[in-house]
Amino acid sequence: MKDILRLSDLTIGYGKTTNRRVVMQGIEAALHPGRLTCLIGDNGVGKSTLLRTISAFQPKLGGEIMLGEREIDSFTRQELARLIGVVLTERPQVQNLTVFQMAAMGRSPYTGFFGRLSDDDRRIVGESLRMVGIEHLAGRMAGTLSDGERQKMMTAKALAQQTSVVFLDEPTAFLDYGSKVETLQMLRSLCHDNGKTILLSTHDLELALQIADDLWVMTHERLITGPTAALAADGTLSRFIDKRGIRFDPTTMTIRVVAE
Structure with a gap:
């Protein structure tokens, strides 16, 4: 499957040579056409910074962001506006x-x-x-x-x-539960039925687990990516989700509160 967007050894953060603050470095990831990808991670881990960087709203600190066969910095704003739709917070x-x-x-x-x-x-x-x-x-x-x-x-x-690619930062924030489900189902249908490639960040973890084709799991150390089912099967999601009193069930793709 040909990548529509690829990140190679990407460093994200703020500032330039002086007063530079690195949020994450060495990021390797790809988006595939016709798939819904959800970006998940704790508050403050850098999800919005990543989205803003790959949208070309703020400069990367290193590495490559390839959109098709071209580095994203080589596009004009007008060209990018016909290729990527962006909804930030x-x-x-x-x-x-x-x-x-x-x-x-x-x-x-x-x-x-x-x-x-x-x-x-x-x-x-x-x-x-x-x-x-x-x-x-x-x-x-x-x-x-x-x-x-x-x-x-x-x-x-x-x-x-x-556009063929859409990035959304917390598109289900402020919505009631039914509207959250409808929105994510609508976005998934756009991918599957219309060939769009959509990446969205979300704190609605359980819905993302059940609806997303792929996940980008962002920790403070690195970005882990892959098909949702594969990340459930190899224990990645359990390691990310399981905390005291909380357990992820990979067979039902649900999160349970358990007595300790």
């Missing part, structure tokens, strides 16, 4: 835009920021809103949305870009 400043207008900004790589939307563009935006379940909010002002609704709006914006 920052709150967008969108007080004077409707939900439809905000989602329609996902079409700007094709129309230009002030470009006119064609009928096809409007159809794509409407379909993106429908896919995340907020088509009824299209006329609402974006600044009036709840945290969960805003998260769905930003996901719709990324889907409207119609």
Whole structure:
């Protein structure tokens, strides 16, 4: 299976030669087309830093990020906007835009920021809103949305870009349990039925175990990657999850609270 994105000896962190802070180094990983990959790890381990780096939102400190056959630094912003859709955790400043207008900004790589939307563009935006379940909010002002609704709006914006690769940082944050399940199932269907490659970070560990094709397990020491079933079978997930009073069951892919 040909990799759509590959990380080789990657170092992530902040700063340059002076005041440099390394979050992790020696990262080796790949994303495969048509698969949903979940990035899991404890708070503060560097998941958002990794996502921002491979999205080219912040510079890497070393190593390679290959997107197809090209190093990611060789792409222009316009080129990347047609290849990668990104939803980060920052709150967008969108007080004077409707939900439809905000989602329609996902079409700007094709129309230009002030470009006119064609009928096809409007159809794509409407379909993106429908896919995340907020088509009824299209006329609402974006600044009036709840945290969960805003998260769905930003996901719709990324889907409207119609990129083959999508990165999402905590897309199920602030959602109720049913909406979390629907969102992850929708993203998996986009991979399996539409050939998209999606990487998302999540703290919804049990849902990720049951829905993700592949996992990137991030510890403070390294990034471990592989198919979800394989990481369950070889004990990786048990070593990552098991703590006092918590046990991972690899046969049911569930997490149990146990008496100590």
